[in-house]
Amino acid sequence: MKPAPFRYVRARSVDDAVAALARDPEAKLLAGGQSLIAMMNVRAVKPETLVDINALSALDYIKVKDGGIAIGAMTRHETVKSSPLVAEHCPLLAEAYHWIAHRAVRNRGTYGGNLCHADPASENPAVALVTGATMVLKSAKGERTVAADDFFKGVYQTAARHDELLIEVRIPSRPKGQGWGFMEVSPRKGDFAMTAVVCTLELAGATVKTARVAYAGIADRAMRFAPVEAALTGKPANEATFAAAGAAARKAINPSSDFHADEAMRRDLAETLTRRVLAAAKARCT
Amino acid sequence: MAQNRGHIPKSRQREKPREGLKYIGKSMKRVEDPRILTGRGIYADDINLPDMAHVAIVRSSHAHARIKRIDTSKAEKLPGVLAVLTGAQAAELTGPLPTWSSPPVFQRVIAHEKVRHVGEAVAAVCAESRYIAEDACDLIEVEYEPLPIVVDPEEALKSRGDAVLHPDHGDTNLILESKFDFGPVAEDFARADHVVKRRLRWPRSGGTPMETNGATAVWDPGSQRFTIHANTSMYNFVGWMIADTLKVPHHKLNIVPTLAGGSFGAKLFLYKQPVMAAMFAKLVGRPVKYLEDRLDASLNNDAHASDRVYYVELACKKDGTLLSFKQRIIDDYGAYFQYGVGQHGNALAQVVGAYAINSVGVHVQAVLTNKNQQGAYRGFGSEVANFVIERLVDAAADELKLDRIEIRRKNFIKKDQFPFLIPTGNMYDSGDYEKVLDETLKLLDYKGWKKKVEEMRKAGRYVGIGIASTQERSVFSSTEFWMWNLDGKIGWTSSPDSMSLKIDPRGRIYGTLHSPFWGNSPETVATQVIAEQFQVDPSNIEITYSDSDKGLHSTGPGGSRFTVMVTGAIVGAAAILKKKIFKIAAHMMEANADDLELRDGNVVVKGAPGKKVSLQDLAFHAYYMRLSMPDPEDPELTSGLDATYVYDHPVTTLPDPKREHMGIFYPIMGHMCHSMVVEVDPETGQFKFLDYACVHDSGVMINPMTLEGHMRGGVVNGIGSAASEQYFYDKNGQPTNNLFTDYIIPSISESPADMKCGHVETPSPFTEYGIKGGGEGGRMGTPPALAQAIEDALSPFGIKITELPLTQNVIRRLVREAQAKKAAD
Amino acid sequence: MSNEKITITVNGKRYDKEVEPRRLLSDFIRDDLRLTGTHVGCEHGVCGSCTVLMNGKSVRSCLTFAVMADGAEIMTIEGLGTAENMHPLQKGFWEKHGLQCGFCTPGMLMTAVELLKEKPRPSVDEIREALSGNLCRCTGYQTIVESIQRGAEIMQGGK
Ligand SMILES: Cc1cc2nc3c(=O)[nH]c(=O)nc-3n(C[C@H](O)[C@H](O)[C@H](O)COP(=O)(O)OP(=O)(O)OC[C@H]3O[C@@H](n4cnc5c(N)ncnc54)[C@H](O)[C@@H]3O)c2cc1C
């Protein structure tokens, strides 16, 4: 299990990196390597050129910006996990990190690399969906932003073009009073999700004002489902409504079967976890 | 008419179990540890020889196919490639791999003509580095002609024509079928009030140690010899078989063991890796390493474990008395059959569990399918027997409305009934199952938990208790491997272990083990026994390992035999040495040899502690003062102080020629009671341990700390087998989880945080000091206890657990099906 | 695919080497530097046997290219202590039987070094969390937890 040979380019700056991508259509970015190198070791991928962006410390930051936080793409998982800013502005992200990988993997793996890897069973894409995150992409031609809702396209597929580097992720701060929840079932702690359900919930009195619910592990990418959120908006924030949302989730998703969970299991989990995660979120609506 | 169950030979025990031992029974820190803890232990991949080359294999992507064409030309041209071999070429250089099945099912180091499972080697490359070897593998083109694929073991019974894996064994994948009735099965069923029937499914898992198997081979053209470094066991038992495969005279092969990073059976006997490395070493004229990578290890290692379907019936009386037990077993061996049905011999060693069941009917159908071959895994098939009998006893309790614990008590073989011959003819040497059960219930606080569980259930929680009283046969005899063969030929009956002892001129003691370290504590065990035998401080003892050149007849660890066997060998060698020591000391002190004993590094005269000679002075005398011996001609007083001893199996007998019984082949019977409390989430299928307590009886303990280590580690292996591990093949014979990402070995998060361990010591009357083997009981008993606990927790749904592993997916499916059934009713 | 020149300090010793970019840090440490105490169990990041410290932080050496460690300080099990002078954690593992085959042990130890640096007196839960990514097939983990507690105690000057 050794990787195939590749050309190695060490980017010294963001411009360096995007220039390298523009130059070489076969180039692939190497961030923490915690997904990429594992896939290279089994030769599931054999990139011809790797552009190592680990020297881009300029992309390693977490700061408050425009009513939210901005996380540089090269911020390591562990930094995000333990960040007081993240805990304050996006407690859902901090919570999700209890489920993501293990310390040594988080020491190297980056937040940006994780989102760009777009594993369908990965937690962070689902969190990005419900928090309304925005991805800032940069290429030699310039910068553009893509909403999380438009970013995840399929298994290991995102809206980032080959020549684009994700440089920053912007997440709006949790509105006051917004509750959140994260629940997951995985074969082992720290494994990718069999099914994970993530939500935010805002109430107007006893009624659901807005709810966003996203799923990981049930399709080719993290997804939200209109019927689930419709079953919540404007409805009384109670068990019956949450159960209805769960039932809607069961119907809305179209999961496949694998060794760990068959289709029925994933539907069951989507329903149960939806109900539970909403109840947990409600308890946090303060 | 009483059944002929065979006879029990007289005990050869010399060292009686007794109080007041100084080193045996102490939790001494391990002598293996300092070098391992500082990163200086040498494991298989740590062998680095000058000019060493590396091998990688091309693994078949097909489950069953004819190899039509292989093009290696591009690979051969890649710079750094030294040699490429296909199956056809390898078949000229090497013979078939060793096998114990009869008639043999031949397997080759590289598949020839046909591939029979995904992952089987179809070609191999030797190159300057493993990286280049893998690059070259990518350049090899193989054209396959697909053949029908056999995956389901019951379907395999019907295979004909091209679906047959080894047509030279007939037009069937049923490679072996045996039927035995031990005792009056029909009569016992006729007098039953009730018969419990089940179909049980035990899934294919594997020992899957953290270190893979590997070998580094050197060919010396001068002496025309191979030297192979490998993390193998059994190299002093059957290592010579590799020479046959390599087509060299047996004395032209030396196998040198390295440390093994765990085995659990997977390294019982390495043949593929040594042969692969040696074949290339001779071909390219350089040292060659072949280390399985993780993919090789899960796809092509010949060490998947039992994969069985059971159709079982248990005959009982209304009062819960168990009478007889019938089983039909279909066992999926994968594509080859190296060990024959040794795993079923193993199961028959303890097929009736801890119970006095009068008769047993066994019908085994071993089938071949397009999967990686079965080998050994901690329990070697008898962990399955524990699962089956314990599940049936639970089922009997339920159907007869009896308490699950009381039905066990009622049927236990009682402590005064030992040694006890079970219907299959194997002997249980000693035991006290009630005591172990009682201690377990105490350790768990069973009564306290019963109450708590009631309350938790009232609060809507799904909590259950599981208890299993399981057997742990130890110290196999080689009859296990062939007694099924009905061709009338007598097979091997020896399975000894050996020890070489030397006391140097300065009184230091050297012990040479003839079997390897494979994750257990052989050096510590040997040190403690030697210290006890000679009453010397352990710091004066050094333990090393022989290679096969210098090796004595030794079966090696496996089947929990090491501690018993090596202790026997040490006692034997020490007896020879002590006789000489006392003779010399008697001369030096002018005392009577019969009045002497060893104490604190000295030979002393009993009752006269002032009169002594140190072992150091005595050794010096023995080495250099030949002419001042009492009788310079005495052949027992040749210069020096050394002895070797080959210790044969302590108690084994031949199978009955008509197979009315199997003889005694696995008689040193340990016992372990597992108990646990689990909470299940029926909506997600998850469960967690609220408590775990187990009590082990493996006779007299040499080192309680290391023994307990085996219990703890074994339990977590058992949790894996019961709840998460499975080498799964889809209907196309494609393995779905060959990486650690998907083959779910329990991590710390899935393991009990506070496992309580207890010990009972029922000495064996047959082994030295009354020791029994204790390496496997952990894994062998967890699965039935966990199944019972989850079944108990989910009792409101009326679920019956008949299959493993109990993944979240399976638990949830069982609940879903129960809910649907309830809704339909 | 030209080789890269790298400078890596391992256990306090500086190495200037040329490596293929694809060379895994695990192979670099084990084969190029002959420090075979770091073990390789899976080569896809799951078992944790290969864990070393890179600039003081635990990393999977099988999921790191040696070129990525250019300029870094690496610490492996060989840098912890010697048989005559063991590190408190090594003593803890020895006393509490925190190892059997010893294959996972280097990874366990390096993970524990990082933990104790941050939490000199970790709770059982904190230890369990820290070890969640290190598989051990032999011990059942509980004695490893006890070993780390014991190591912490020795480090704090306990006997
Ligand atoms: C044992 C283990 C357990 C794990 N468990 C989990 C888990 O529970 N949940 C989970 O989500 N993940 C898990 N992971 C994966 C981990 O989170 C990875 O770190 C992450 O997926 C990738 O981040 P990276 O920085 O390592 O990216 P890399 O592996 O370097 O790259 C991943 C991909 O993203 C691309 N990429 C990287 N950075 C950028 C960028 N800035 N712009 C554009 N493209 C980029 C790369 O080209 C590559 O295709 C686990 C990994 C391991 C080894």
Ligand code: FES
């Ligand atoms: S070898 Fe690196 S994690 Fe397993």
Ligand code: FES
């Ligand atoms: S001690 Fe063997 S894997 Fe941990």
